[in-house]
Structure formats: C-alpha cells, structure tokens
Amino acid sequence: MDGVFSFVIFAGLFYLMMRYGCGAHMAHGHHKEQTPEQPEAIIDPVCNKIVEIDKGYxxxxxxxLYRFCSKECLDKFDVDPVKYLTKTDATGARK
Known part of the structure; x- marks a missing residue:
C-alpha cells in the first residue's frame, strides 16, 4: 500500500507542475520562439497591406515568394510585376 500512496503523491505533483509550473508553457504551446527567418506577416507589394504568412495568395x-491579400492584388501583380517590385518609399529610395 505504501508504493501506491507514493505513486499517487508523485503523480499529483507531476500534474500540478505540468499544469501550473515549469511545464505549463509546453503544454499550452507557448514554447515556440519567433525567429527572424519566420516573420508573422508579409507586406503585399500591390496594396501594402499586411498579409499573415498562412493567409492570402x-x-x-x-x-x-510574394504574398497577396486578395486575388485582385495577385492578378494586378501578374500583369506587371516590375511595376510593383520597383516602387519607391517615402524617401524616394527604391525598394
């Protein structure tokens, strides 16, 4: 009976640590770090809107790889990609 009691105690402590302690960030998906190679969003070259990495076209x-917020922006880009890739920013410098 002593072994069962010890097992229940350790199982309870393990549960509490995983639920509220050190392992909580792993169980809830907060352990992923944002890296510069994986931006959260990309700018649409046609309309300059932010497009999430897993959304749009x-x-x-x-x-x-270029991302577009809509099919219309993609179609505009297909007609003349050079027009949208050689835009200038507010300082007059080419992008």
Missing amino acids: GKLHDGE
Missing part, C-alpha cells in the same frame, strides 16, 4: 517570382 502566394506567388513565386524570380525565386522569391
């Missing part, structure tokens, strides 16, 4: 152009 994607187009591979000259070996680089």
Whole structure:
C-alpha cells in the first residue's frame, strides 16, 4: 500500500507542475520562439497591406515568394510585376 500512496503523491505533483509550473508553457504551446527567418506577416507589394504568412495568395517570382491579400492584388501583380517590385518609399529610395 505504501508504493501506491507514493505513486499517487508523485503523480499529483507531476500534474500540478505540468499544469501550473515549469511545464505549463509546453503544454499550452507557448514554447515556440519567433525567429527572424519566420516573420508573422508579409507586406503585399500591390496594396501594402499586411498579409499573415498562412493567409492570402502566394506567388513565386524570380525565386522569391510574394504574398497577396486578395486575388485582385495577385492578378494586378501578374500583369506587371516590375511595376510593383520597383516602387519607391517615402524617401524616394527604391525598394
């Protein structure tokens, strides 16, 4: 009976530590770190809206993946990609 009691105590402590303690971040998915190689969002080159990495439409152009918020933006890009890839920013510098 002594072994069963010890097992229940350790199982309870293990549960509490995983639920509220050190293991809580692993159980709830908070252990993933954001890396520079995996941005959360990308800017649509046509309308400059933020597009989540797993949303919208994607187009591979000259070996680089571009994301678009809508099919309309993708269609505009398909017609003249150079127009959207050589935009200038507010300082006049080319992007």
